[in-house]
Amino acid sequence: LPSEIQNAYGPHISDPRTGEILDSDIGFFHNVMNLARNWFFVQTAAANPQAQKLPLSDEVMGEMLRYICAHEIGHTLGFPHNMKATSQYPVDSLRSKTFTEQFGTESSIMDYGRFNYVAQPGDNVRFIPLIGPYDTFATEWGYRPIIGAKNSDEEKTELAKIVARQEKEPYLRFGNADGIDPSAQTEDLGSDAVASTSYGLKNIARIADMLLNATTQSGEDYSTLKEVYGELIGQRNRELGHVANVVGGISRTERYAGTDGVVFTPFAKEKQKEAMELLTKEAFKTPTELLKPDILSRIEPSGANDRVVAGQKNILNILLNNDRLTRMVNTTALNSNPYSIAEMFADLRAGVWSELQSGKSPDVYRRNLQRAYIEVVNLKFNPLPFTPPAGLPPGIIIPPPSLLPGEARALLRNELIELDKQLASAHASDKETKAHYEDSRYQISKILNPDKK
Numbered sequence: 001l002p003s004e005i006q007n008a009y010g011p012h013i014s015d016p017r018t019g020e021i022l023d024s025d026i027g028f029f030h031n032v033m034n035l036a037r038n039w040f041f042v043q044t045a046a047a048n049p050q051a052q053k054l055p056l057s058d059e060v061m062g063e064m065l066r067y068i069c070a071h072e073i074g075h076t077l078g079f080p081h082n083m084k085a086t087s088q089y090p091v092d093s094l095r096s097k098t099f100t101e102q103f104g105t106e107s108s109i110m111d112y113g114r115f116n117y118v119a120q121p122g123d124n125v126r127f128i129p130l131i132g133p134y135d136t137f138a139t140e141w142g143y144r145p146i147i148g149a150k151n152s153d154e155e156k157t158e159l160a161k162i163v164a165r166q167e168k169e170p171y172l173r174f175g176n177a178d179g180i181d182p183s184a185q186t187e188d189l190g191s192d193a194v195a196s197t198s199y200g201l202k203n204i205a206r207i208a209d210m211l212l213n214a215t216t217q218s219g220e221d222y223s224t225l226k227e228v229y230g231e232l233i234g235q236r237n238r239e240l241g242h243v244a245n246v247v248g249g250i251s252r253t254e255r256y257a258g259t260d261g262v263v264f265t266p267f268a269k270e271k272q273k274e275a276m277e278l279l280t281k282e283a284f285k286t287p288t289e290l291l292k293p294d295i296l297s298r299i300e301p302s303g304a305n306d307r308v309v310a311g312q313k314n315i316l317n318i319l320l321n322n323d324r325l326t327r328m329v330n331t332t333a334l335n336s337n338p339y340s341i342a343e344m345f346a347d348l349r350a351g352v353w354s355e356l357q358s359g360k361s362p363d364v365y366r367r368n369l370q371r372a373y374i375e376v377v378n379l380k381f382n383p384l385p386f387t388p389p390a391g392l393p394p395g396i397i398i399p400p401p402s403l404l405p406g407e408a409r410a411l412l413r414n415e416l417i418e419l420d421k422q423l424a425s426a427h428a429s430d431k432e433t434k435a436h437y438e439d440s441r442y443q444i445s446k447i448l449n450p451d452k453k
Contacts, residue, residue: 001027001028001029001030002030003029003030003031004029004030004031005029005031005032006029006031006032006034006035007029007032007035008026008027008028008029008032008068008069008072009026009027009072009075010024010026010027010071010072010073010074010075010076011024011025011027011075011076012024012075012076012077012078014078019078021076021077021078024076026069026072026073026076028065028068028069032065032068033061033064033065036061036064036065036068037054037055037056037061037064038227038228038231039114039115039231040056040060040064040115040127041054041056041207041214041228041231042204042207042228042231042232042234042235043114043115043116043117043127043203043235044115044116044117044119044127045203045206045207045210045214046120046121046202046203046204046206046207046210047116047119047120047121047122047123047125047127047203048119048127051127052210052214053213053214054214054215054224054228063128064128067109067128067129070109070131071109071110074109074110074135075110077139077142077143078142079110079135079138079142080110080176081110081111081112081176081177082108082110082111082134082138082174082175083111083112083175083176083177083184083185083186084111084173084174084175084181084183084184085106085107085108085110085111085113085132085134085171086105086106086107086111086112086113086185086188086189086190087183087184087185087188087190087191088106088107088134088170088171088173088191089103089105089106089107089171089189089190089191090190090191091118091189091190091191091192091195091196091199094116094118094119094125094189094190094196095118095119095120095123095125095199096123096125097123097124097125097126100116100119100125100126100127101125101126103130103132103133104126104128104129104130104131104132105126105127105128105129105130105189106129106132106189107132107133107134107171107172108132108133108134108135108138109129109130109131109132109135110134110135111129111186112186112187113129113187113188113189114129114187114189115127115128115129116128116189117189117196117199117200117203117235117239118189118190118196118199118200119199120199120202120203121206132171133169133171133172134171134172134173134174137162137165137172138174140162141159141162141163144162146158146159164259166254167259167260167261173253173254174254175252175254178252179245179323180249180250180252180323180327181249181250181251181252182242182245182246182249182251182267183249183251184252185242185245187238187242188238188239188242193242193243193245193246193275194243194246194271194274194275194278196239196242197239197240197242197243197278197282198278200235200239201236201239201282204232204235204236204239204289204290205289205290207232208232208289208290208292208295211225211228211229211232211292211295212225212292212294212295212298214228215228215229222298222299225295225298225299226299226300229295229299232290233290233307233311236287236290236311237311237314240279240282240283240311240315241314241315241318243275243278243279243283244275244279244283244315244318244319245318246267246271246272246274246275247272247275247276247319247324247339247344248272248324248325248327248328248331248339248344249266249267249272250264250265250266250267250327250331251264251265251266251267252264253265266331266335266338269337269338269339272339272344273339273343273347276344276347276348276351279315279319279351280347280350280351280354283311283312283315284312284315284351284352284366284369286308286363286365286366287308291304291308305364305365305368308365308368309365309368309369309372312368312369312372313372313375313376316352316372316373316376317376319344319348320376320377320380322380322401322402322403322404322405322408323402325341325404325405325408326402326405326408328340328341328344328408329341329405329407329408341407341408341411342411345411345412345415346415348373349415349418349419352369352370352373353370353373353419353422355426356422356423356426359427361428361429361430361432361433362433362436364432367432367433367436370436370440371436371440371443374440374443374444374447377412377415377416377447378443378446378447380404380408380409380412381404381409381412381413381447381450382447382450383401383404386400386401413448416444416447416448417448419440419444420441420444420445420448423437423440423441423444424441
């Protein structure tokens with residue numbers, strides 16, 4: 001399809017009475033090739049010699065289109081996305097040539113695992129997904145004839161035996177990306193988001209060093225450099241978002257009555273704290289490895305500040321999402337050793353405002369982050385009015401956002417009071433820091449005392 005849309009799709013028409021698939025056509029929008037090229041570069045170029053110079057070869061582009069087509073064929077067969085599949089492979093297995101060549105990078109090609117951003121230079125692995133063990137399993141369950149079955153009840157008995165394999169073979173499990181389960185996210189890889197992102201961030205720094213030479217041709221403009229640089233920033237933000245979702249995360253395992261085990265299991269406190277530690281170390285720092293003057297001076301007169309704080313603000317919004325805080329309140333009440341919101345709030349404040357402990361002056365990027373923290377917290381107390389989108393079809397209702405739980409409101413107010421005390425006693429060695437601390441105290445006072453004139 002001649003279009004600038006960067007996508008492909010695999011619809012099917014089925015008989016509503018029987019489920020029989022009657023017709024299917026796979027649609028490729030032309031610019032899906034541009035999307036695949038950008039992903040392949042920003043996710044694999046650090047460790048993959050085939051991705052280190054644009055344009056990519058026809059051989060590589062063809063292999064990526066083959067992968068995309070296989071995913072869409074899955075849809076034509078009736079298979080939905082399985083976002084649990086990427087989390088079923090150990091992170092270190094993604095650095096194994098033997099493992100990835102046999103099993104690919106995810107246990108189902110119906111996941112959004114994309115390309116192997118975990119692999120490090122010298123690993124010599126496979127970077128593109130393959131049809132995985134879940135896909136074979138789902139095909140067997142959906143299409144294998146049950147020879148000798150006289151009725152649907154007899155078929156169900158045999159089908160249940162196939163399904164039961166998931167308990168002992170977890171790479172056959174299924175999960176939707178529901179925003180609750182960190183092991184069922186999109187655009188991620190591996191069983192441990194913290195470990196995968198740690199590897200991925202190393203690669204992003206390496207790719208930033210090769211970006212200028214890889215994306216420019218003599219006599220051409222810098223439009224490709226600008227586009228791919230934006231994609232690289234986006235990749236970094238996505239990987240850090242995977243880590244942020246571990247905080248307050250609850251694993252969901254599809255189980256039904258008569259099966260041992262529970263459905264919902266909170267992530268361990270130690271894993272959640274590990275995620276916060278990585279966010280403090282990477283998400284809230286100034287990403288100097290990406291702020292390269294030789295790139296920025298060729299693509300824009302300004303914008304680096306806004307780009308950095310937008311990614312950091314996204315992490316703050318993930319961590320302070322009302323639904324997440326509600327889950328953490330519930331988990332705290334039901335578990336003996338939870339990662340409570342009180343502890344999370346304290347860790348977050350310490351990470352964002354670390355200069356108040358170290359005595360160092362925050363640079364402009366850190367000042368922007370700290371302003372964003374106050375802005376996001378303000379919206380917790382003073383949310384914007386909810387306006388449903390215009391033009392919704394009849395019968396479609398979008399509910400308003402969930403409310404900040406009372407437990408979180410009380411603790412978040414206490415965080416602001418403690419932060420104000422720290423700011424009041426902080427030493428500012430330069431004019432910018434002094435003005436920033438004074439303005440921060442003023443903004444906090446407006447949140448804590450909204451009626452005060």
